[in-house]
Amino acid sequence: MNDFSYVQAASAKEATTLHKDTPAAAYYAGGTTLLDLMKSNLAAPPQLIDINPLPLATIEQTSEGLRIGALARMSDVGEHPLVVQGYPAVSQSLLLAASPQLRNMASIGGNLLQRTRCGYFRDAAFPCNKRVPGSGCPAIAGDNHNLAILGVSESCIANAYPGDLAVALAALDAVLTLENQKGKQRRVPITEFYLLPGKTPQKETVLEPGELIVAVTIPAAAHARQSTYLKVRERASYAYALASAAVGLDVQGGTIRAARVALGGVGAQPWRSREAEKVLVGQPASEATFRAAAAAALRGARPQSENAYKVELAQNTLVRALQQVAA
């Protein structure tokens, strides 16, 4: 790890002001992503601004839905009764991720900003357009079995967000509250927070320099209470998703009144599929409907040399998740 200075911030204002003074500084919350990147020489901030003293770890019901402070820990959110009861897909996405130790450490804000597990990004010996813009993408002709098939570009085929939580949040219309260096807050739907790689895969989110994620709000809804997160991976536990599905359904009298669908592991970003939702709404909650929705969700897939299996895997994952929620 590079040498760096360390400072604790007591408020969001203080944190963002410190960041303004040292623009290359990094915020330190759980540290699980940041220190890993620093030890791999993929990040070398000259200063860490410890934001853990900020009062942003509250989980509370508000008139707009469930508000989760960005410094709440994955384990605390995943097992919180309000989350378990009102947003099971969110709870499951958290408790199926990482390990108990990492979940005790990792913050919600940090989780949303984790970096891709693409091996070429992670190994500084290789070119990577995300790490060194313009250097090339060896994954396109290389080991891409775990990379994305939706939303990819000629510059990058990584699943930029490899985790689970943002997939569930994308399905359930979560909104992020961000605070910038002027102390101004803005709200961004998580479906607009992540950017597709296009020609600029180094730019992954709409966050401005120094801007902090301070909270996540998830609207309450029948389809949120009837939601699930299904994760398919190479091991039964403690692995990233090859494909995952977060789904929420409101079924009345056998007919789907509302549907929410997002896929993980297959998209260049957490992949909300409004195409699948359109197929589902107004139709009977049957396997035929679910199959048609899954086909719609993967219609734009661009499989790479080693990951064509993900087209079928993602469809089957989605169908099974829908069956579980409808049952």
Place this chain on the structure above:
Amino acid sequence: MQSDSLPAANTPQPADDSRRSFMKQAGGILGFALAVPLAGPAEALAARTQVAAGPGSVTLRLNGQPTTLTLEPRTTLLDALREHLDLTGTKKGCDHGQCGACTVHVDGRRTLACLTLAVAAQGKEITTIEGLATGSELHPMQAAFLKHDGFQCGYCTPGQIMSAVACVKEGHASTDDQCREWMSGNLCRCGAYPNILAAVREVASQSAKG
């Protein structure tokens, strides 16, 4: 809550000698801010905020005892334990948060020492494998690992035991499947998993009875 022991927003820093002495004032900025009462917010903040750079004093509450060390901000809790305190029970496996060999308890929660900065762990209660036994009496989990032969080479064992103690305390060891899932952050290359499972489950069932 991570922030229980830390000052609330906008309150003055309490006099804390250990922390104070560690934090180096950014040279000159304080004087500047005092000399110019109308300094902008950035200068005012810099005057209040203590930036640690280079080796400095870090005080950890370790196995019930305050322990003061001279550490760089980049020193992980794991390296502080092993390289500076010779507490080598906590093991360095992957050093990237993937294997669980460095599991310790921070404020009672199982935590990876390799991804924790020592400077940021000040003010928290840290328990390592060395702090688990009571005198010469082994912790029930240590005894159960011996009884069930829950190891072969032993390298992952301290992390397994620290994780297992927390797993039982959390209530995540009530069935074999649940225990396997909630112990999945601790890898064992020798494959002692069946015996580890037996040890954890035995302690969990004793805890449930007791």
